[in-house]
Amino acid sequence: MITRNIYRCSLALLLMTGFTQAQELYTPRNIKQAIEKGTRTTTGLPGKNYWQNFGKYDVKVQLDPVARTVRGNETILYTNNSPDTLKQLAIRFVNNVHKPNAVRANYASDDYLTSGLKIKSFTLNGKVYEVNSGDWGTVKLGDFGQKILPGTVATLAISWEYPLSVESDRDGMLNASTFYCAYSYPRVSVYDDYNGWDILEHNGRQEFYNGFNDYQFEIAVPKNFVVWATGELQNAAEVLQQPILERFEKSKQSDVAIHVATASEMKEGKVTAQQEWNKWKFKATYVPDFCFSVSDNYIWDAASVDLGTKRVSIQSSYVAGTPDFEQYIGWQQYCIDWFSKNWPGVTYPYPTMTAVQGFADMEYPMMINDSSVPDNFVDARQTADHEIAHTYFPFYMGINETRYGYMDEGWATALEFWIGNAEIGAEKNKELFKDSRVKRYIFDPSTEEDQPLITMTSQLNGLGYGNNAYIKAALSYIALRDYLGDTGFKKALHHYMDLWHGKHPTPWDFFYSINAGAGQNLNWFWKNWYFTNNYIDLKVDNFMQSDNKNTLSIANIGGFAIPFDVLITYADGTLETIHQTPSSWQQNEKRSTVTWASSKKVKKIRLDGGVFMDYTAKDNVWEAVK
Ligand SMILES: [Zn+2]
Secondary structure (H helix, E strand, C coil): CCHHHHHHHHHHHHHHHHHHHHHHHHCCCHHHHHHCCCCCCCCCCCCCCCCEEEEEEEEEEECCCCCCCCEEEEEEEEEEEEEEEECCCCEEEEHHCCCCCCCCCCCCCHHHHHCCCEEEEECCCCCCECCCCHHHCCCEEECCCCCCEEEEECECCCCCCCCCCCCCCCCEEEEECCCCCCCCCECCCCCCCEECCCCCCCCCCCCCCCCCCEEEEEEEEEECCEEEEECCCCHHHEEECCHHHHHHHHHHCCCEEEECHHHHHHHCCCCCCCCCEEEEEEEEEEEECCCCECCCCCCCEEEECCCCCCEEEEEEEECCCCCCCCHHHHHHHHHHHHHHCCCCCCCCCCEEEEEEEEECCCEEECCCEEEECCHHHHHHHHHHHHHHHHHHHHHHHCCCCCCCHHHHHHHHHHHHHHHHHHHHHHHHHHHHHHHHHHHHHHCCHHHHHHHHCCCCCHCCCHHHHHHHHHHHHHHHHHHHHHHHHHHHHHHHHHEEEEEEECCCCCHHHHHHHHHHCCCCCCCCHHHHCCCCCCEEEEEEEEEEEEEEEEEEEEEECCCCCCCCEEEECCCCCCCEEEECHHHCCCCCCCCCEEEECCCCCCCEEEEEECCCCCCCCHHHEECCCC
């Protein structure tokens, strides 16, 4: 009897183990600890003990266009909502990536380099500190001998200056008297429930992880310089001449683009108030960052878009006569409306959006800095769509891009694909997406390409970084939409977005909240796409036809659970397409069988993944022997 019992036990154990392995996702120890502490959950809900810290920033800067410097002073009211007593404080200044000795992912030209941040005074809770910012990187963790207790507000007062780089990347000089000023102020780095202080250096490649803050920003510039910024301009009447002011105010109610300031008006001093320095005041509430752009020669277009519940002010700032930027008002109106009403189908969360002609192809809250592609409007518009899509991920959703880039770039890339169908038609868009996104990933057999998606972005470089963050993640979301169908996918996506917007979801919060929103355990799908070295490669194994039953066996060599079409050509010339969703791979990730009824003689069968391009497409075909 004992033998039999042992047999039963081991069978039960085997079944249980198999079941558990199929259901559980690898969870890092720090995320497990967060779940144990009740700040996060396995149901996708933020934990009952979830917290995040908050800053209220009152910033005054002065930009000297001749000296190319920004000087500033700020007061930060920093609320410690954590249960921890903070004995240290981390200050982040991303712009120090321009310092010669910064930790940097890429080669830097002489024109990119600057001397970096100079802290001129630093006060914490009224106590003055001597700060030597000469040895600061992009983040500095300091021990100030003070304790910031849970539930208290620390007051920081900082004054600083830094030079603007000649060669602009995500920030810097755009032309002799035009500047894009991003990351222009020292900020408190994120302190969170799963890592404590975020002290990862910014290296110019990975993107950002910022807490949500309220900003009041005053930007002093010489007369004839216009300022565009995150948030709403509070004192247009003080800084603009009357005709310009009237046009700007009118644009906020106008569907049609208005030239707020033309090239000749900029040149002739007819735009701004004529005092030596104008102070432009902006306000932005609960956003992860603030940036601005300054020019005395860019022109200024504006209109707005009516989303039903509100009008969003749309602006463009660019070099007169730049053909693609002349289209930007219309493009921005269209995509803000489309994203609000289709995918993600969440109303654009901010009051403004401004596109500035630069070199970065980079998103900022309520701002994008795009390079001009004057001879290819499709390409230019794809960039505009992508950068504006970032409004949702990372900004609205508070994504930690530094560690989990796929949680924002993947979505921006998927949204860029979906809006492209509406803009240029599905067929043309499919080819564009393959050319611009998929080919450089799938046809490169380097090991870097097949690192698991879950790999921390901060640990990746080059190809491994780019394709993991963008295309592989985008394909996982496109596959999930195909698997769940539009209604189910939207329900799941909105569940995640409703639960986590304005917070800091990790990939596990995403997986679990999508599971809950979809009403099914998708861990097999997450495992397949995120925790393997899979790629895209199907192969026709065998085809059999008997009477009116057709059986096609397919091997999944690459392993990703992709959707695909079976394209059948019959001997009589008729065609049939059978669509297979990723559910084909749910029971067996390596093999699947497609069956259909037809007594017509089959001439040819081809598997087509569409944008899920196959590494070796030539073995995706079966042909009848002639
Ligand atoms: Zn992006």
